[in-house]
Amino acid sequence: MLEEVTSTALIAAMADARGEGWGLRKIGASAGISHEQARRTLAEGRTARAEQEGGNSAGGGVRSCPSRTSSGRGKL
DSSP, X not given: OHHHHHHHHHHHHHHHHHHTTOOHHHHHHHXXXXXXXXXXXXXXXXXXXXXXXXXXXXXXSOOOOTTBOTTSOBOO
């Protein structure tokens, strides 16, 4: 039970740090894990939170790219 609580708190702190603009290497170093493990942990945290909320964490929506024109071709 304690491990579950502390891991939930760690994931929340990592997500907050990411939201404040921290890089994965800085987050990983602060948490004592690699940046790749930090990336995976944050991804798993988003998935778990979305499942609890009943949403989809896959991000199925269309993302806009400001460097693209409406035709889908890059500006030259």
